[in-house]
Amino acid sequence: ELKVEQNPLFLSMQEGKNYTIYCNYSTTSDRLYWYRQDPGKSLESLFVLLSNGAVKQEGRLMASLDTKARLSTLHITAAVHDLSATYFCAPSLRSYQLTFGKGTKLSVIP
């Protein structure tokens, strides 16, 4: 069974600061997704990481994957209020079934 741990689960950060969300998973996975979810909304795909050492960046968000350590990180640079949301990591287990972490609820405050 694939287990996923995200930390922190809650993150309050000031605008302009940097921070990293960590996603550890327990067994081999062939890909890992990061999603954003706003309150009452569905999930928005941010990144798909397909191989060891993969790094992807979009705006103030950068995601990386270390398959040997079974670790993915989502780094936030110079946070702005619009980034406030819940972020989920989801490695895949067989046939593209995603296993989700509990999510990191990010609040960016002025």
Place this chain on the structure above:
Amino acid sequence: GAGVSQSPSNKVTEKGKDVELRCDPISGHTALYWYRQRLGQGLEFLIYFQGNSAPDKSGLPSDRFSAERTGESVSTLTIQRTQQEDSAVYLCASSGRGGYGYTFGSGTRLTVV
């Protein structure tokens, strides 16, 4: 269609009633998935359809839950004799071959009273 479409968006039902939730995947997507999200939680996998292959039902929580899909089109998730613990948002996703374009719908919020 342009995105994954789910209906209804909200459903309130009485305990013990049956409900049907519908998912219309992105045209051309061969794979379809159902997930459940309880309040404040991550998503739990329920079932996966890939083309005409037998579905992976390993995530269905009880025999009250079932799902069907006709070919590579619409899927319905049926919950029989609903219980209060079934209250959640039910999300459908679809993807192309190799998991390409894994996209979620807006979900159906089910409330069992």
